[in-house]
Amino acid sequence: MRLYIGPDRFAMPAPQVDIFIPCFVDQLYPHTAMNMVKVLEKAGCQVHYNPAQTCCGQPAYNAGYKAESRDIAEKFLADFTPGTAETRYVVSPSASCVGMVRNAYSHLFAGTPEAARCQGVQRRTYELTEFLTDVLHVDAIPGACLAGTYTYHDSCSALRECGIREAPRRLLDGVAGLSRIEMAETTTCCGFGGTFAVKFEAISVAMAQQKVEHALATGADYIVSTDVSCLMHLEAYIRREKLAIKTMHIADVLASGW
Structure with a gap:
Protein backbone atom coordinates (compact mmCIF):
# COMPACT_ATOMS: atom_id res chain seq x y z
CA MET A 1 0.00 0.00 0.00
CA ARG A 2 1.35 3.39 -0.96
CA LEU A 3 1.76 5.79 1.98
CA TYR A 4 2.24 9.49 2.30
CA ILE A 5 3.09 11.80 5.18
CA GLY A 6 -0.01 13.72 6.22
CA PRO A 7 -0.17 17.19 7.85
CA ASP A 8 0.07 15.60 11.29
CA ARG A 9 3.40 14.01 10.19
CA PHE A 10 2.09 10.44 10.45
CA ALA A 11 2.24 8.00 7.55
CA MET A 12 -1.18 7.13 6.15
CA PRO A 13 -2.63 5.57 3.00
CA ALA A 14 -2.15 7.75 -0.04
CA PRO A 15 -5.29 9.68 -1.03
CA GLN A 16 -6.90 8.13 -4.10
CA VAL A 17 -7.67 10.70 -6.79
CA ASP A 18 -9.59 10.39 -10.05
CA ILE A 19 -8.67 13.30 -12.29
CA PHE A 20 -11.25 14.95 -14.52
CA ILE A 21 -9.69 16.72 -17.50
CA PRO A 22 -12.03 19.25 -19.16
CA CYS A 23 -12.52 19.16 -22.93
CA PHE A 24 -10.56 22.34 -23.68
CA VAL A 25 -7.68 21.34 -21.39
CA ASP A 26 -7.46 17.96 -23.13
CA GLN A 27 -7.47 19.51 -26.59
CA LEU A 28 -5.55 22.76 -26.11
CA TYR A 29 -3.57 22.62 -22.87
CA PRO A 30 -2.61 18.97 -22.23
CA HIS A 31 0.58 20.08 -20.47
CA THR A 32 -1.59 21.66 -17.75
CA ALA A 33 -3.30 18.32 -17.17
CA MET A 34 0.06 16.57 -16.91
CA ASN A 35 1.33 19.22 -14.51
CA MET A 36 -1.73 18.70 -12.31
CA VAL A 37 -0.86 15.01 -12.11
CA LYS A 38 2.72 15.94 -11.29
CA VAL A 39 1.60 18.22 -8.46
CA LEU A 40 -0.90 15.73 -7.03
CA GLU A 41 1.71 12.98 -7.00
CA LYS A 42 4.19 15.35 -5.35
CA ALA A 43 1.54 15.95 -2.67
CA GLY A 44 1.39 12.20 -2.02
CA CYS A 45 -1.70 11.20 -4.00
CA GLN A 46 -2.22 8.07 -6.05
CA VAL A 47 -3.68 9.38 -9.29
CA HIS A 48 -6.11 7.51 -11.54
CA TYR A 49 -7.32 8.45 -15.03
CA ASN A 50 -10.43 7.03 -16.64
CA PRO A 51 -9.89 7.28 -20.43
CA ALA A 52 -13.63 6.89 -21.02
CA GLN A 53 -14.36 10.33 -19.53
CA THR A 54 -15.70 13.03 -21.82
CA CYS A 55 -17.44 16.25 -20.76
CA CYS A 56 -19.24 17.50 -17.66
CA GLY A 57 -22.12 18.79 -19.83
CA GLN A 58 -21.63 22.47 -19.15
CA PRO A 59 -21.69 23.76 -22.76
CA ALA A 60 -25.02 22.07 -23.45
CA TYR A 61 -26.44 23.16 -20.09
CA ASN A 62 -25.48 26.81 -20.57
CA ALA A 63 -26.96 26.77 -24.07
CA GLY A 64 -30.31 25.61 -22.70
CA TYR A 65 -30.13 21.95 -23.78
CA LYS A 66 -31.03 20.50 -20.39
CA ALA A 67 -32.02 17.01 -21.55
CA GLU A 68 -28.82 16.63 -23.55
CA SER A 69 -26.70 17.95 -20.70
CA ARG A 70 -28.35 15.48 -18.32
CA ASP A 71 -27.34 12.63 -20.62
CA ILE A 72 -23.74 13.80 -20.49
CA ALA A 73 -23.95 14.32 -16.72
CA GLU A 74 -25.23 10.77 -16.25
CA LYS A 75 -22.13 9.51 -18.03
CA PHE A 76 -19.99 11.70 -15.77
CA LEU A 77 -21.57 10.09 -12.69
CA ALA A 78 -20.92 6.64 -14.12
CA ASP A 79 -17.33 7.49 -15.03
CA PHE A 80 -16.55 8.78 -11.55
CA THR A 81 -18.32 6.25 -9.39
CA PRO A 82 -15.64 3.75 -8.29
CA GLY A 83 -16.42 0.10 -8.81
CA THR A 84 -14.99 -0.66 -5.37
CA ALA A 85 -15.76 0.46 -1.84
CA GLU A 86 -12.70 2.75 -1.72
CA THR A 87 -13.24 6.49 -1.54
CA ARG A 88 -11.77 8.40 -4.45
CA TYR A 89 -11.72 12.15 -4.79
CA VAL A 90 -12.50 13.73 -8.16
CA VAL A 91 -10.07 16.58 -8.84
CA SER A 92 -10.07 18.94 -11.83
CA PRO A 93 -7.92 21.88 -12.97
CA SER A 94 -11.10 23.82 -13.78
CA ALA A 95 -13.33 25.55 -11.26
CA SER A 96 -15.82 26.04 -14.08
CA CYS A 97 -16.39 22.30 -14.47
CA VAL A 98 -16.37 21.76 -10.71
CA GLY A 99 -19.00 24.47 -10.34
CA MET A 100 -21.12 22.71 -12.95
CA VAL A 101 -20.98 19.43 -11.04
CA ARG A 102 -21.62 21.00 -7.65
CA ASN A 103 -24.43 23.30 -8.64
CA ALA A 104 -26.13 22.48 -11.95
CA TYR A 105 -26.15 18.74 -11.26
CA SER A 106 -28.40 19.35 -8.26
CA HIS A 107 -31.03 20.77 -10.62
CA LEU A 108 -30.49 18.18 -13.35
CA PHE A 109 -30.96 15.22 -11.01
CA ALA A 110 -33.47 16.61 -8.51
CA GLY A 111 -36.19 14.04 -7.87
CA THR A 112 -34.55 11.39 -10.08
CA PRO A 113 -33.20 7.92 -9.17
CA GLU A 114 -29.70 9.31 -9.77
CA ALA A 115 -30.01 12.01 -7.08
CA ALA A 116 -28.28 10.01 -4.34
CA ARG A 117 -25.35 9.00 -6.54
CA CYS A 118 -25.11 12.58 -7.77
CA GLN A 119 -24.78 13.88 -4.21
CA GLY A 120 -22.06 11.35 -3.51
CA VAL A 121 -20.03 12.48 -6.52
CA GLN A 122 -20.63 16.15 -5.66
CA ARG A 123 -19.22 15.65 -2.16
CA ARG A 124 -16.04 14.13 -3.60
CA THR A 125 -15.42 16.67 -6.38
CA TYR A 126 -12.84 19.42 -5.92
CA GLU A 127 -10.95 22.03 -7.88
CA LEU A 128 -7.19 21.43 -7.65
CA THR A 129 -6.21 24.26 -5.30
CA GLU A 130 -9.01 23.74 -2.80
CA PHE A 131 -8.25 20.02 -2.75
CA LEU A 132 -4.62 20.72 -1.93
CA THR A 133 -5.35 23.26 0.80
CA ASP A 134 -8.67 22.09 2.26
CA VAL A 135 -8.35 18.30 1.99
CA LEU A 136 -4.61 17.62 2.04
CA HIS A 137 -3.80 20.75 4.10
CA VAL A 138 -0.91 21.62 1.80
CA ASP A 139 0.20 25.26 1.78
CA ALA A 140 3.14 24.94 -0.61
CA ILE A 141 4.53 22.48 -3.13
CA PRO A 142 8.13 21.59 -2.24
CA GLY A 143 10.56 22.63 -4.94
CA ALA A 144 8.14 24.91 -6.78
Missing part, protein backbone atom coordinates in the same frame (compact mmCIF):
# COMPACT_ATOMS: atom_id res chain seq x y z
CA CYS A 145 10.15 27.84 -8.12
CA LEU A 146 9.41 30.60 -10.63
CA ALA A 147 11.20 33.94 -10.83
CA GLY A 148 9.04 37.00 -11.30
CA THR A 149 5.83 38.65 -10.19
CA TYR A 150 2.25 37.59 -10.75
CA THR A 151 -1.19 39.09 -10.49
CA TYR A 152 -4.14 36.85 -9.80
CA HIS A 153 -7.43 36.67 -11.70
CA ASP A 154 -10.40 35.38 -9.68
CA SER A 155 -12.51 33.49 -12.19
CA CYS A 156 -16.27 33.85 -11.81
CA SER A 157 -16.71 30.10 -11.41
CA ALA A 158 -14.00 29.74 -8.78
CA LEU A 159 -15.11 32.72 -6.73
CA ARG A 160 -18.89 32.68 -7.12
CA GLU A 161 -19.70 29.03 -7.71
CA CYS A 162 -17.03 27.33 -5.60
CA GLY A 163 -16.11 29.99 -3.03
CA ILE A 164 -12.40 29.78 -3.90
CA ARG A 165 -10.29 32.84 -3.19
CA GLU A 166 -7.52 32.29 -0.65
CA ALA A 167 -6.45 28.74 -1.59
CA PRO A 168 -4.69 29.59 -4.88
CA ARG A 169 -3.04 32.68 -3.44
CA ARG A 170 -1.72 30.69 -0.49
CA LEU A 171 -0.19 28.09 -2.78
CA LEU A 172 1.26 30.67 -5.17
CA ASP A 173 2.77 32.66 -2.32
CA GLY A 174 4.65 29.47 -1.39
CA VAL A 175 6.42 29.36 -4.78
CA ALA A 176 10.06 30.39 -4.38
CA GLY A 177 11.06 33.48 -6.34
CA LEU A 178 7.47 34.51 -7.09
CA SER A 179 5.77 37.55 -5.59
CA ARG A 180 2.18 38.77 -5.85
CA ILE A 181 0.82 42.16 -6.91
CA GLU A 182 -2.97 42.39 -6.78
CA MET A 183 -4.61 44.09 -9.75
CA ALA A 184 -7.59 46.42 -9.62
CA GLU A 185 -10.99 44.74 -9.94
CA THR A 186 -9.51 41.27 -9.65
CA THR A 187 -12.98 39.77 -9.16
CA THR A 188 -14.44 41.34 -12.32
CA CYS A 189 -15.26 38.91 -15.15
CA CYS A 190 -12.68 38.54 -17.92
CA GLY A 191 -15.42 38.40 -20.55
CA PHE A 192 -15.10 34.79 -21.68
CA GLY A 193 -18.22 33.13 -20.30
CA GLY A 194 -18.18 30.26 -22.81
CA THR A 195 -20.71 30.98 -25.54
CA PHE A 196 -20.97 34.57 -24.28
CA ALA A 197 -17.66 35.27 -26.06
CA VAL A 198 -19.21 34.04 -29.31
CA LYS A 199 -22.63 35.65 -29.02
CA PHE A 200 -21.40 38.99 -27.70
CA GLU A 201 -17.92 39.28 -29.19
CA ALA A 202 -17.50 43.05 -28.89
CA ILE A 203 -18.50 43.13 -25.22
CA SER A 204 -16.36 40.08 -24.49
CA VAL A 205 -13.26 41.60 -26.08
CA ALA A 206 -13.80 44.91 -24.26
CA MET A 207 -13.97 43.05 -20.94
CA ALA A 208 -10.75 41.17 -21.78
CA GLN A 209 -9.08 44.46 -22.64
CA GLN A 210 -10.09 45.96 -19.30
CA LYS A 211 -8.82 42.93 -17.39
CA VAL A 212 -5.48 42.89 -19.22
CA GLU A 213 -5.01 46.63 -18.73
CA HIS A 214 -5.52 46.21 -14.99
CA ALA A 215 -2.93 43.42 -15.02
CA LEU A 216 -0.45 45.47 -17.04
CA ALA A 217 -0.81 48.35 -14.60
CA THR A 218 0.68 46.18 -11.86
CA GLY A 219 3.86 45.55 -13.85
CA ALA A 220 3.48 41.81 -13.20
CA ASP A 221 5.11 39.21 -15.43
CA TYR A 222 2.22 36.74 -15.26
CA ILE A 223 -1.55 36.57 -14.97
CA VAL A 224 -2.37 33.39 -13.03
CA SER A 225 -5.75 31.74 -12.49
CA THR A 226 -7.42 28.42 -11.70
CA ASP A 227 -9.28 28.45 -15.03
CA VAL A 228 -7.65 27.85 -18.40
CA SER A 229 -10.81 29.09 -20.12
CA CYS A 230 -10.30 32.59 -18.70
CA LEU A 231 -6.59 32.50 -19.46
CA MET A 232 -7.22 31.33 -23.02
CA HIS A 233 -9.49 34.32 -23.57
CA LEU A 234 -7.01 36.77 -22.06
CA GLU A 235 -4.07 35.21 -23.90
CA ALA A 236 -5.83 35.68 -27.23
CA TYR A 237 -6.16 39.42 -26.56
CA ILE A 238 -2.56 39.65 -25.30
CA ARG A 239 -1.23 37.93 -28.42
CA ARG A 240 -3.30 40.06 -30.77
CA GLU A 241 -2.05 43.24 -29.15
CA LYS A 242 1.52 41.90 -28.72
CA LEU A 243 1.59 42.80 -25.04
CA ALA A 244 4.41 42.04 -22.61
CA ILE A 245 2.63 39.82 -20.10
CA LYS A 246 2.08 36.06 -19.97
CA THR A 247 -0.70 33.83 -18.70
CA MET A 248 -0.15 30.68 -16.63
CA HIS A 249 -2.51 28.18 -15.07
CA ILE A 250 -1.75 27.61 -11.41
CA ALA A 251 -0.92 23.93 -12.02
CA ASP A 252 1.82 25.01 -14.42
CA VAL A 253 3.20 27.43 -11.84
CA LEU A 254 3.19 24.86 -9.03
CA ALA A 255 4.98 22.35 -11.29
CA SER A 256 7.73 24.82 -12.24
CA GLY A 257 11.30 24.41 -11.06
CA TRP A 258 11.40 20.73 -10.18
